[in-house]
Amino acid sequence: MPGDGFRASLSWLHTWAGVLLGGLLLAVFWSGSLVVFDREIDRWMLPSTRLGSPPVDLSLDRLVVPHAQRLAGTAARWSITLPSERTPVIQLEFPNAEGVSTRRFIDPANGELLPDHGSWAATGFLFPFHYSLHLRWRNVGYWLLGIAGMGMLLLLVSGVVIHRKIIREFFTFRPHKSTQRATLDLHNLTGVVALPFHFLISLSGLIIFFAIYFPTVIERIYPRNSAAFSTEAFGNYTRQPSAEPATLASLDAMRDRAREAWGDEPYMLRVWHPGDAQAYVEVRRSFARQVTMNVDRMTFDGSSGALLLDHRTGPVAAIQRFFSGLHFVQFEHWTLRWLYFLGGLSGWVMIATGLLFWTGARRARHQRHGHTGAHLLDAICVCSCSGLILATLGFFIANRALPADLGRFEIDRAALEGWAFFLIWASTLVHALIRGAGAWHGQLLAIGGAAPTAVLLNWLTTGDHLLHSLQQGRDAVAGMDLLLMLLALLALATARRLNRGIANG
Amino acid sequence: MHSAAKQGRQQHQMDWRHHASLALRVLAGIGGGFACTVALVSVSARLLVQLIGLASHEAVLIACMLGFVIYLGLLLWAFVEPRLWRLCLLLLLGIASDLALQLGPPASLPLITGAG
Numbered sequence: 001m002p003g004d005g006f007r008a009s010l011s012w013l014h015t016w017a018g019v020l021l022g023g024l025l026l027a028v029f030w031s032g033s034l035v036v037f038d039r040e041i042d043r044w045m046l047p048s049t050r051l052g053s054p055p056v057d058l059s060l061d062r063l064v065v066p067h068a069q070r071l072a073g074t075a076a077r078w079s080i081t082l083p084s085e086r087t088p089v090i091q092l093e094f095p096n097a098e099g100v101s102t103r104r105f106i107d108p109a110n111g112e113l114l115p116d117h118g119s120w121a122a123t124g125f126l127f128p129f130h131y132s133l134h135l136r137w138r139n140v141g142y143w144l145l146g147i148a149g150m151g152m153l154l155l156l157v158s159g160v161v162i163h164r165k166i167i168r169e170f171f172t173f174r175p176h177k178s179t180q181r182a183t184l185d186l187h188n189l190t191g192v193v194a195l196p197f198h199f200l201i202s203l204s205g206l207i208i209f210f211a212i213y214f215p216t217v218i219e220r221i222y223p224r225n226s227a228a229f230s231t232e233a234f235g236n237y238t239r240q241p242s243a244e245p246a247t248l249a250s251l252d253a254m255r256d257r258a259r260e261a262w263g264d265e266p267y268m269l270r271v272w273h274p275g276d277a278q279a280y281v282e283v284r285r286s287f288a289r290q291v292t293m294n295v296d297r298m299t300f301d302g303s304s305g306a307l308l309l310d311h312r313t314g315p316v317a318a319i320q321r322f323f324s325g326l327h328f329v330q331f332e333h334w335t336l337r338w339l340y341f342l343g344g345l346s347g348w349v350m351i352a353t354g355l356l357f358w359t360g361a362r363r364a365r366h367q368r369h370g371h372t373g374a375h376l377l378d379a380i381c382v383c384s385c386s387g388l389i390l391a392t393l394g395f396f397i398a399n400r401a402l403p404a405d406l407g408r409f410e411i412d413r414a415a416l417e418g419w420a421f422f423l424i425w426a427s428t429l430v431h432a433l434i435r436g437a438g439a440w441h442g443q444l445l446a447i448g449g450a451a452p453t454a455v456l457l458n459w460l461t462t463g464d465h466l467l468h469s470l471q472q473g474r475d476a477v478a479g480m481d482l483l484l485m486l487l488a489l490l491a492l493a494t495a496r497r498l499n500r501g502i503a504n505g
Numbered sequence: 506m507h508s509a510a511k512q513g514r515q516q517h518q519m520d521w522r523h524h525a526s527l528a529l530r531v532l533a534g535i536g537g538g539f540a541c542t543v544a545l546v547s548v549s550a551r552l553l554v555q556l557i558g559l560a561s562h563e564a565v566l567i568a569c570m571l572g573f574v575i576y577l578g579l580l581l582w583a584f585v586e587p588r589l590w591r592l593c594l595l596l597l598l599g600i601a602s603d604l605a606l607q608l609g610p611p612a613s614l615p616l617i618t619g620a621g
């Protein structure tokens with residue numbers, strides 16, 4: 001055993017799993033907490049979509065199909081996501097000429113195509129970062145996330161075992177004792193208070209991608225026909241195009257028929273092989289009022305409008321989709337949404353304080369013996385806490401500061417925002433490697449400056465200052481501005497306290 | 506003097522052996538544990554279909570979801586099992602169970618023909 005006895009071995013495991021995975025987990029928990037509010041961040045980053053409540057009923061055939069046929073042209077598919085409480089616009093998604101997924105927004109009140117902002121915003125950038133770190137090559141990102149998820153489960157179980165006086169530790173917080181003591185108390189407090197949340201959020205994150213982590217199992221049970229699994233479990237319908245042209249039947253009629261069958265609203269319609277005689281339309285049922293992200297879907301023939309397949313969620317698939325829904329928080333419930341946000345942040349604090357405790361306990365010893373371990377971990381910790389926050393703020397600032405039209409430079413504006421994020425993140429790592437634990441102070445001050453800058457830029461470029469947003473009922477924008485200012489205050493207060501701590505020795 | 510050097514050499518040897526066994530344990534736990542999990546998930550999906558007659562897609566879903574819990578258990582066990590040989594042996598047995606089910610003609614197993 002790595003340690004002397006059961007508990008010592010798990011303590012060893014807890015330490016090393018935490019040290020090796022801490023940075024990765026911090027990135028996942030930070031981005032995960034943010035994307036709980038991805039639609040709200042989207043409104044902030046895509047100003048033309050700051051619209052009022054969408055109309056109750058709208059005609060897809062009249063408002064959306066002409067745009068889709070003009071924009072998507074000969075794309076293999078295009079999909080319409082209907083407006084909702086959190087997203088007041090119709091979203092049209094299609095692969096462009098290069099096969100890259102493209103989104104455009106349509107005003108549901110009049111069918112007007114909204115200008116392209118050249119931004120992936122939160123749903124297009126921060127959300128994929130959360131589950132893939134934008135490492136698409138051979139699914140490397142998904143596997144790293146799988147390692148992080150399993151590591152988190154291991155850390156939680158081993159943490160509970162080694163902190164056996166868990167109830168007493170939970171009620172212990174000594175902020176004015178030594179920094180080291182306060183750090184450990186905060187680690188235990190945040191770890192225990194949201195323990196069930198942390199466990200379930202990690203497990204459900206893994207269950208979402210079961211097909212990526214256990215691909216051979218599907219192949220074993222469905223030899224040479226993995227697609228059959230998707231059809232049976234999730235109701236995927238497929239057929240090849242015929243190359244014979246045909247016109248599209250009424251989407252409104254299909255939507256009405258699905259609505260009648262479910263007694264519930266559809267949230268998305270996807271047209272496959274548009275313009276072809278073998279076209280088919282997939283209509284998906286909303287899960288705004290349930291945790292389970294059901295896979296109820298009706299598939300219609302594109303040219304005749306006849307029903308091809310009516311799939312309802314089976315009991316076992318419902319369990320997998322329940323775990324998915326528990327993770328994705330797609331149901332409409334503001335109190336729960338805020339609790340998810342706080343739960344995610346508490347996980348972030350737990351991991352950060354755990355890492356800080358490790359380096360704090362070893363810094364002096366490592367310096368004496370000339371080891372670089374504590375220094376390196378200090379740098380990783382700074383870069384994945386304050387560095388990642390700065391990168392996120394840089395992403396927001398780039399979104400508001402870059403000119404709308406970069407036509408002359410032949411650069412994808414959205415990609416430029418993404419580059420701002422990654423370049424700032426990399427430079428915070430360099431800064432932390434040079435300055436070690438001393439980098440905290442500088443980066444916290446930078447956050448204190450960058451967050452109000454983002455708020456100011458939002459005001460200057462859109463005219464929506466806080467009072468104006470509140471007056472106009474633009475809660476998402478106001479909330480984003482308020483949280484940015486709160487972040488600045490927290491960062492400055494921490495920097496001040498850190499300074500005092502250093503002065504006191 | 507002579508005995509101190511000998512002791513140091515022994516200490517060095519102990520250290521080396523300790524590190525090697527730790528490396529093997531980490532490798533067995535993470536890599537072997539995952540291979541064993543995949544094997545057990547495959548076996549249980551297959552058994553759920555053939556013994557209980559569960560629909561294939563349901564068997565796959567149940568087995569895969571349980572897989573994460575199985576892997577968590579194996580990982581924890583890998584780091585607390587005092588006998589390293591026992592860990593390696595049981596992980597290999599788990600992996601072998603899948604191979605056996607794959608290579609052995611399923612129809613010849615009476616259990617499976619009974620439910621088939």
